[in-house]
Amino acid sequence: MRLITFLYITNFFTGAIIMVVELLGTRLMAPCFGTGLYVWTALITVTLVSLAIGYRTGGWLAxxxxxxxxxxGLIFGAGVLLLLILLLRRPVLLWGVRFNLAWGALATATILFGPPLFLLGTVAPYSVKLCAAEFGRLGSVVGRLYAISTLGSFVGTVGAGFLFLPNFSNVTTLVMCAAALAVLAALYFGFFRTRVLPVCGAAIVLGIAIFIAWRSAGALPRGTLTTLVEWRTLEQRNGFYGTISVVDLGTPVNEQWHRRFLLNDGLTQGSYEPARRIPAAVFPYALCDLVLAHAPRLERVLVLGLGAGFVPAMLKPLIARPDDDPARTRANFVVVEINPAMVDIAARWFDFPPEEFTIVIEDARTWVSTYRVGPDAPPFDAIIVDTFLGDNTPGHLLTHEMFAELKRILAPGGALAMNVFGSIRGPRSRLLAALVRTLGEPRGGPPLFPHVQVFSQEATAIAHNVYLLASGDPGARRPDGILRIVVPHLDAHDPADDFHKEAMRSLRDQTSLLAGVPDAPVLTDDYAVADHLDIAVKEEIRRNIVKSWGEMLLE
Incomplete structure (x- = not known):
């Protein structure tokens, strides 16, 4: 093989690895910074700046x-730096989370990914120099090298997004990139220079990479969260929408205390009591309460966002009659979830019965916009939106256009309930105020929802679960009461259930607190700034996650 051919191969693989590292960076930073707009901005910025400096330096060195x-040698060094990310990731992330989300993400991405991307940036100009010296046709050489490198970037992007990240752990993917760079260096020094020492060094790095990959594919992590609480991971999956973990918490002091958590990139999506098979969080009870109390006729229900499956599993037995046809009931209860892995995990670990519902795997906005109301597709009496992922705000689901689509498929007198994470008071309440305004905005016609209410347990500036209810009229609460409707499983003598009961009793209409919030915009497809409005909430969420879960997130 001629050297110029090997340089083409080298540029293909380095172009691919650059894109894999850029995409992988968002996953490695997710436990402390999430995967929102600011993290992507930080990774793209660091990639472009590092490559630019690498291009200039590579040309100078060449x-x-x-x-x-x-x-x-530079390529080999880039592989070593990729492996060092595994050692530096934990302390750097825990250091960076102390700053605000934007600057913390930028600083962390610079420290972890800047050096290897800088070295990879030197490859293209260096290759141009070496190839041009042999052929002398600079234009053809540059065009060919950049085409091959860009083709590699295309393959790396597709491979990372559709193959590596959904099917391999983050550590394994990073190790494969480092190993590929070590192999390139070893092949060059072995075939073109016949030098033993560099080949041995590359072989050592390759061996370390293989060992790390083998260890990362072993037993799921477990450990001690505090001196009294032990944890173990039951299942962990990398997918298109983040890393999903199922974690059990228990304490040797009280064997009866046992909680199971569903985490997505470190964010709690649900907590569960396996022994009694009931949710240990308040939000499912609150959403069911709002729907049951404000929808005058409740037969067809649409749930956007499955999570652990608590809301549909709790609500269905409360509205279905014993003599109902199971097929008809299943058709009347539709759940739309974008992540197919959630259905299997909810069924396996949280006792969710998927066979009793119509499950649609699709983006909620896409499904709603294509649903056509007619004789064979009646409107829904209630729609529950539970798609918030803590600090990952689904902006395309929170616009005036989306709410108009939801109203289109909602039956007259029906209710729309939403679970949102935010603050009621202070500057952090801008997102909630914007949602209230957007839901009621006329936009050239009558208001979408004439009556919008905001419920929460507390009226504080601290971020917590807040519930929005939008309807055509206020309606009267059903007389049978929340405790008999929504919490039939709870034993009045169990102190643990007092938490749920008191939490439900403490739900208050806090809508008036948002009336005077300044600069609350109407959210539209053209002005979807939900990510920006709740940036302070995102920062608080991430700091609390690191404080609560500790380094368990980085295992």
Missing amino acids: DRFPRADLLY
């Missing part, structure tokens, strides 16, 4: 040291 030995 003019002074036009030898391939140095080029493949």
Whole structure:
């Protein structure tokens, strides 16, 4: 094989690895910073700046040291730096989370991913120098090298998004990138220079990479969260929508205390009591309460966002009659979930019965916009939106256009209930105020929902679960009462259930507190700024996650 051919192969693989590292960076930073707009902005910024500096440095080095030995030494160094990310990730992330989300993400991405991307940026100009020296046709050489490198970037992007990240752990993917760079260096020094020492060094790095990948594919992590609480991971999956973990918490002091958590990139999506098979969180009870109390006729229900499956599993037995046809009941209870892994995990670990519902795997906005109301597709009496992922705000589901689509498929007199994470008071309440205004905004016609209410347990500036109810009329609460409707499982003598009962009793209409919030915009598809409005809430969420779960997130 000629050296120029090997340089083309090298540029293909380095172009691919650059894109894999950029995409992988969002996953590695997710436990402390999430995967929102600011994290993507930080990774893209660091990638572009690092490559730009690498291009300039690579050209300078190529003019002074036009030898391939140095080029493949830089490639080998990039592989070593990728492995060092595994050692530095934990302390750097825990350091960076102390700053605000934007600057913390940018600083963390710079420290972890800047150095290897900088070295990878030197490859293209260095290759141009070496190839041009052999052929002398600079234009053709540059065009060919950049085409091959860009083709590699295309393959790396597709491979990372559709193959590696959904099917391999983050550590394994990073190790494969480091190993590929070590192999390139070893092949060069072995076949073109016949030098033993560099080949041995590359072989050692490759061996370390294989060992790390083997260890990461072993037993799921477990440990001690505090001196009294032990945890163990029951299942962990990498997917298109983050890393999903099922974690059990228990304490040797009280064997009866046992909680199971569903986490997505470190964010709690649901907590569960396996022994009694009931949710240990308040939000499912609150959403069921709002729907049952304010929808005058409740037969067809649409739930956007499955999570652990608590809301549909709790609500269905409360509205279905014993003599109902199971097929008809299943058709009347539709759940739309974008992540197919959630259905299996909810069934396996949280006792969710998927066979009793119509499950649709699709983006909620896409499904709603294509649903056509007619004789074979009646409107829904209630719609529950539970798609918030803590600090990952689904902006396209919170616009005036989306709410108009929801109203279109909602039956007259029906109710729309939403579970939102935010604050009621202070500057952090801008997102909630914007949602209230957007839900009631006329936009050239009558208001979408004439009556919008905000319920929460507390009226504080601290971020917590807040519930929005939008309807055509206020309606009267059903006389049978929340405790008999929504919490039939709870034993009045069990102190643990007092938490749920008191939480439900403490729900208050807090709508008036948001009336005077300044600068609350109407959210539209053209102005979808939900990510920006709740940036302070996102920062608080991430700090609390690190404080609560500790380094368990980074295992």
